[in-house]
Amino acid sequence: MSEDYAHGRRDGLRLALAILAAEEAKWAALLGESRSGRTNAVRQVRHKALQVGQQRIQTVLNRLTPKDAEKTISDELAAALDSIGL
Secondary structure, three states: OOHHHHHHHHHHHHHHHHHHHHHHHHHHHHOOOOOOHHHHHHHHHHHHHHHHHHHHHHHHHHHHOOOOOHHHHHHHHHHHHHHHOO
């Protein structure tokens, strides 16, 4: 796998992680806000599903990250988050 391809893959995973984090924050704010127990239960399930999705993407990202590039990853992550405005 070429380094450019791997870098693009990591960027894509970081973008997905950022999107899931934004969605998770939205649902976290809505937890327990409704008077309906069913609505609150659905919101809790969605919130947990987003948390699980974030963890799975983080696991894949960690597996794709080169072991010798600790500092580079921090720079890559900062650049990716800046590019999407987070």
